[in-house]
Amino acid sequence: MTADESELRELRAAVREFLEAKSPEEAVRKLMESEPRFDPAVWSQAADQLRLPGLAIPEEYGGDGFGRVELGVVLEEMGRALFCAPFFATVLLAAQALLASGDKEACARLLPGIAAGRTTATLAVAEDHGSWDPAMVSARAVPDGDAGWTVRGRKCFVIDGTTADLILVVARTVAGPTLFAVERDAAGLAAEPMETLDATRAMARLTLDAVPATLVGAEGAGGRIMAKVLDIASVGLAAEQAGGARRCLETSAEYARARHQFGRPIGSFQAVKHKCADMLVQVELAEAASREAARLADEGSPDFPVAATVAHACCSRAYMIAAMENIQVHGGIGFTWEHPAHLYFRRAKSSQLLFGGPAVYHERLLDRLGI
Amino acid sequence: MESDDMRDFAAEARRFLDAHVAKAPDRTALTWGEGDDSMAYFSSLPLEEEREFVQRAREWQRIRHENGFGWITGPVEYGGRGLTPVHDLLYDAIESEYDVADTGVLSVIGLGMIGPTILAHAQPRIKDRWLPAMYRGDAIACQLFSEPGAGSDLASVATRAVREGEDWVLNGQKVWTSVAQHSQIGLALTRTNPEAPKHRGITAFLVPMDAPGVEVRPLRQMTGGADFNEVFLTDVRIPDDHRLGEVDGGWTVALTTLMNERATVGSEGVGPVAAALSPDHLSALMRATWTWDDRALRARLAELLVDVLATEHLNARALRRLRAGVAPGPEMSVSKLMYGQNLTRAAHFVSDVLGPRIIADTGQWGTYAWTELLLATPALRILGGTEEIMKNILAERVLGLPKEPVTAAAKEVRP
Ligand SMILES: Cc1cc2nc3c(=O)[nH]c(=O)nc-3n(C[C@H](O)[C@H](O)[C@H](O)COP(=O)(O)OP(=O)(O)OC[C@H]3O[C@@H](n4cnc5c(N)ncnc54)[C@H](O)[C@@H]3O)c2cc1C
Numbered sequence: 001m002t003a004d005e006s007e008l009r010e011l012r013a014a015v016r017e018f019l020e021a022k023s024p025e026e027a028v029r030k031l032m033e034s035e036p037r038f039d040p041a042v043w044s045q046a047a048d049q050l051r052l053p054g055l056a057i058p059e060e061y062g063g064d065g066f067g068r069v070e071l072g073v074v075l076e077e078m079g080r081a082l083f084c085a086p087f088f089a090t091v092l093l094a095a096q097a098l099l100a101s102g103d104k105e106a107c108a109r110l111l112p113g114i115a116a117g118r119t120t121a122t123l124a125v126a127e128d129h130g131s132w133d134p135a136m137v138s139a140r141a142v143p144d145g146d147a148g149w150t151v152r153g154r155k156c157f158v159i160d161g162t163t164a165d166l167i168l169v170v171a172r173t174v175a176g177p178t179l180f181a182v183e184r185d186a187a188g189l190a191a192e193p194m195e196t197l198d199a200t201r202a203m204a205r206l207t208l209d210a211v212p213a214t215l216v217g218a219e220g221a222g223g224r225i226m227a228k229v230l231d232i233a234s235v236g237l238a239a240e241q242a243g244g245a246r247r248c249l250e251t252s253a254e255y256a257r258a259r260h261q262f263g264r265p266i267g268s269f270q271a272v273k274h275k276c277a278d279m280l281v282q283v284e285l286a287e288a289a290s291r292e293a294a295r296l297a298d299e300g301s302p303d304f305p306v307a308a309t310v311a312h313a314c315c316s317r318a319y320m321i322a323a324m325e326n327i328q329v330h331g332g333i334g335f336t337w338e339h340p341a342h343l344y345f346r347r348a349k350s351s352q353l354l355f356g357g358p359a360v361y362h363e364r365l366l367d368r369l370g371i
Numbered sequence: 372m373e374s375d376d377m378r379d380f381a382a383e384a385r386r387f388l389d390a391h392v393a394k395a396p397d398r399t400a401l402t403w404g405e406g407d408d409s410m411a412y413f414s415s416l417p418l419e420e421e422r423e424f425v426q427r428a429r430e431w432q433r434i435r436h437e438n439g440f441g442w443i444t445g446p447v448e449y450g451g452r453g454l455t456p457v458h459d460l461l462y463d464a465i466e467s468e469y470d471v472a473d474t475g476v477l478s479v480i481g482l483g484m485i486g487p488t489i490l491a492h493a494q495p496r497i498k499d500r501w502l503p504a505m506y507r508g509d510a511i512a513c514q515l516f517s518e519p520g521a522g523s524d525l526a527s528v529a530t531r532a533v534r535e536g537e538d539w540v541l542n543g544q545k546v547w548t549s550v551a552q553h554s555q556i557g558l559a560l561t562r563t564n565p566e567a568p569k570h571r572g573i574t575a576f577l578v579p580m581d582a583p584g585v586e587v588r589p590l591r592q593m594t595g596g597a598d599f600n601e602v603f604l605t606d607v608r609i610p611d612d613h614r615l616g617e618v619d620g621g622w623t624v625a626l627t628t629l630m631n632e633r634a635t636v637g638s639e640g641v642g643p644v645a646a647a648l649s650p651d652h653l654s655a656l657m658r659a660t661w662t663w664d665d666r667a668l669r670a671r672l673a674e675l676l677v678d679v680l681a682t683e684h685l686n687a688r689a690l691r692r693l694r695a696g697v698a699p700g701p702e703m704s705v706s707k708l709m710y711g712q713n714l715t716r717a718a719h720f721v722s723d724v725l726g727p728r729i730i731a732d733t734g735q736w737g738t739y740a741w742t743e744l745l746l747a748t749p750a751l752r753i754l755g756g757t758e759e760i761m762k763n764i765l766a767e768r769v770l771g772l773p774k775e776p777v778t779a780a781a782k783e784v785r786p
Contacts, residue, residue: 005695253770267772270763276770277762284705285681292684306680313677362673369676371654371663 002298003070012073018050019081025340031084032199036163038085046085047117053091054115058099062112067298068232072239072291079240080247082200082343086120089159092236093229094121097168100228101179101217110166110181121166124155124206125226132355134170134177134226141171141180141213149173150188150210151180157354161204162191168216169208175220180213187212198350200343231308234355235297238290238315241351245286245315248322248344249279252329272329279322286318309365316352316361323348380458384465387438395470403655408737412644412747415596424476425511425553431472432508440466442482442506446490449502457694476550481505481512484631485558489577492615492624497577501556514628515545515559515578515602522547523760524781525560526569526622530604532561532576539576539609541584545602547754551587552600554580558628559604564619568782573621577613584608594746632755647717647744648679656737662724671723675716682709701769708761711751718745 003011022042031037046052056071057063071091078087095114098107113119125132127139139153151171161167167182167189182189188209196203217225253276256267266272293311296304323345327334334341355361396406414421435441436450443459445451452458486505489498504510521527530543541561551557557578564572578585584607589597616624646652653672657663689702721741722729732739752758766772775781 249770253766253772256770256772264776265773267766267770268774268776270759270775273766273772274759274762276772277765280701280765280769281705281708284702285678285685285709288685288688288702289681292688307684310677310680310684313673314681317677358670358674362670362677365673365676366654366669369650369654371650371657371669371672 002067008070008073011070012077014050015052015074015077016080018046019077019083022046023081023083028082028084028200028343035193037160037200037202038163043085043120044117046087052087053117056091057095057111057115061107062115064115068235068294069291069298071236072294075236075239076243076246076287076290079243079347082244082340082347084200086122086160086163088201088233088236088240089122089164090114090120092233093123093159094164094166094168096229096232097123097179097225098216100225100232101221103217106181106214106216114166119165120160120163121168122158122160122164123229124158124161124167124169126157127154128156130157130356131360132226132230134222137170137172137177137222139169139171139208141173141178144212149180149213149215151182151208151213152210153208155206155208156194156203158191158204158206160202161206162193162202167206169206169213170222170226171208171213173219177222177226178219179216179222179225181216182208182211182213196350198343198346200347201350230355231305232297234312234361235290235293235308237351237354238286238293238311241315241319241348242283242286242290244344244347244351245279245283245319245322248319248326248341249276249283251341252276252279252322252326255330266329275325275329279325282318282321286315289314306365306368309361309368312355313358313361313365316358319344319348320352377458377461380454381461381465384440384462387440388466388469388471391434391438392469392471395468403659404736408740410647410740410742410744412744413592413594413596413598413750415594415743424473427472428474428476429508429511432474432477432506436507441508442486445486445502445506449490449498450506460690460693476553477505477508477511480514480550481510481554484514484628485512485556487631488558488575488615488624488628491627492575493577494612494614496612497615501577504555510555511550511553513548513551513554513557513580513602514632515548515551515557516625516628517547518544519546523757525625526573528560528562528573530559530561531565532563532574532609534563534611535608537611539574539611539614541576541578541604541607541609543604545604547590547599548587548602549599551580551602552589552597556580557602558615558624560621560625563621567619570622572619573625574618575615575621575624576609577615578604578607578609579613582607582609593749594743629756644714644744647721647741648713650676650679653717653721656721657724659737660724660726660728668720668724671720675713675720678709678716679713682706682713685709701765704761704765704769707755708758711748711758714744714751715748718748721745 031039051064052074054063055066055074056068059065095111098110114121125134125137127137129136139151139155141149141151144150151169153171155169165184169180169182170177171180188211190207191204194203194205256272256276257265259266289311293307296307327341327345330339330341333339416424432441439452440462442451443454443462444456447453482505486502489502501510505512516525518528518530520529530541532539532541557580559576559578560573561576562572563574584605586603588601590600591597592599662668685702686706689699693699722745725738725741728735728738729741767774
């Protein structure tokens with residue numbers, strides 16, 4: 001299904017209204033310090049009232065079958081509000097990994113719960129080194145003789161890793177990196193929260209000690225699955241980043257109009273004015289890059305993989321610049337704990353480096369362009 | 372999603388182009404060492420060759436016009452086709468696949484900026500006389516706006532126009548006037564009321580460039596060529612029917628031109644410039660210079676390409692919105708800024724890849740030729756509104772930031 005421009009506007013307005021009510025700054029600050037780092041009641045409402053978790057899951061698996069463009073609108077709004085919820089890990093990492101695996105049985109078993117908002121999920125790939133490259137995975141899986149598998153190893157940077165009901169794990173078999181499903185309460189699984197630069201996105205370290213697991217997709221298909229998932233997840237991340245960057249720009253412009261020094265609004269000083277214009281340029285490019293990538297994904301265009309990397313790189317930089325300059329425009333007050341500017345700064349830096357950062361995405365872009 | 376009408380129009384355009392010209396070689400899919408390695412943005416041709424070049428431009432414009440593609444959006448009464456900007460864009464996209472003469476000398480300023488201004492503000496006799504001539508390729512037009520004392524602050528133009536009976540007499544100096552040396556007409560901003568606040572004392576005139584008292588002196592630019600000029604106006608007598616808009620109402624006229632200017636700059640993308648920004652071209656260059664595995668250069672290349680490709684996405688979205696009938700928004704100014712910045716960064720990136728080969732000509736194909744682009748790029752951050760002025764506009768008009776405080780001196784016209 002695809003929504004036209006006016007339906008997209010309605011979707012955006014509905015999500016914004018919901019988040020303004022349910023995820024104002026005070027709520028975000030409270031959740032940053034609580035466990036779990038999200039409000040299960042609000043999460044249920046997002047699922048029941050707005051049907052957000054199932055928005056882009058195919059109808060055959062209980063979702064509403066919309067595309068990435070619609071998903072992008074939702075993510076822009078979530079990024080703008082720093083919404084603390086298991087949405088990114090569940091919908092953009094886990095559900096996409098299941099879909100990318102092509103494993104119809106696993107999808108039919110696991111996706112309806114995700115779509116309905118009953119199951120939260122995540123994807124555990126990176127280990128101590130932080131790389132999302134499945135070739136770097138050292139966790140191992142061996143058959144347990146009973147058509148099942150057991151997984152051993154350590155995973156790091158697992159988003160929502162202490163709370164997710166379902167954990168998809170990439171582990172190595174003799175055939176290569178492979179995707180497995182592990183239940184939250186499986187024997188031998190331990191999860192401990194990691195302290196994070198960005199407290200609005202929880203991360204955990206997992207220890208898997210002969211944990212029972214189910215194979216998802218073909219053995220050895222982990223590399224192919226991850227290539228797809230990373231493209232889609234980084235475009236989703238890009239939308240979040242574009243939304244956060246837009247919010248920083250708006251806050252700065254508003255402050256520059258209102259704050260007076262030397263008898264005039266600081267926005268009439270060109271150094272400040274041009275900073276805001278530079279932020280606007282970044283935000284416009286970021287929105288164009290992320291929305292265009294989403295559109296190409298929905299069209300199944302061969303240009304999508306390049307566009308996905310462009311969106312990831314462009315939005316990562318734009319958000320970081322916007323979040324940094326937002327503090328500068330605000331002066332001392334922007335450096336206080338009370339002011340929300342640092343929450344965006346933290347989110348911007350952590351999003352930029354989540355999948356490896358410039359060193360990784362620049363090479364990925366060149367690789368995709370055949371350079 | 373193209374309508375039948377668009378499909379028919381596109382088919383007609385292709386029939387016309389197939390009948391008259393060959394398909395263009397794909398400049399981005401190059402074979403290293405083969406073909407033309409020119410990277411010229413501005414012309415650096417000797418005058419004689421330059422004249423031939425202009426002649427070819429006029430000739431192609433005449434053929435376009437005879438076949439109904441010379442002025443796609445123009446009113447039928449002046450020889451236009453009466454179609455929409457979308458048809459125009461569609462035609463441009465199709466024509467870019469063909470090997471046609473470069474008509475920039477007529478189209479960028481004359482047809483892109485002055486034509487729409489004449490259409491909106493000139494008196495009927497002037498429209499009848501000049502519009503068909505311009506779109507037939509007979510008349511080239513230039514923009515006589517900037518002066519030595521009035522650049523960014525265009526409203527402080529000091530060239531005087533004084534009424535004498537049915538005529539006006541113009542005295543003053545214009546500067547940086549592109550294509551004046553080839554032009555038959557120029558659109559001049561003049562001061563008609565030195566007492567009024569500066570925006571309200573300006574009047575616009577169409578100046579026949581062969582009128583007595585008009586003197587064009589080529590001005591050599593940093594590239595070595597002379598694309599722009601100084602234009603001296605000494606007792607130039609212009610009939611009142613050459614006036615555009617009201618007496619003292621020239622600022623409105625100027626705004627029409629400037630609006631069209633910002634829409635044209637930044638939407639270019641053919642020829643050497645496209646090659647300079649194409650991933651294939653840049654990667655071929657790195658392979659040819661054995662630098663393709665230099666990690667520092669690769670990181671910079673990736674950063675450059677992210678901006679180039681994101682800007683393309685911005686333009687593609689603007690185009691799609693335009694097709695859906697939504698007027699262009701701030702992305703046009705963003706696009707113009709990025710156009711200058713992307714080319715500037717590309718030129719410097721390539722220079723670093725080439726190393727010494729850009730400081731002295733080794734004779735190797737595709738190397739020293741980049742000096743042409745390198746030396747052109749500073750202009751792209753100045754012409755059509757400097758980067759700083761574009762940022763003021765974005766911040767004030769889009770973000771609603773307060774304007775510069777206006778001092779008493781800023782309201783006056785200083786001689
Ligand atoms: C290649 C080329 C072709 C051109 N063709 C034409 C043409 O055909 N017709 C025509 O009329 N003009 C033409 N121009 C002129 C062009 O429009 C002006 O050069 C431009 O508007 C800047 O004016 P200026 O050169 O007087 O610089 P100035 O206005 O003196 O600017 C000098 C510096 O000061 C900065 N500055 C000025 N005011 C402000 C401000 N308010 N805030 C912040 N910074 C400011 C500028 O950004 C710039 O960096 C051309 C210029 C070039 C380079």
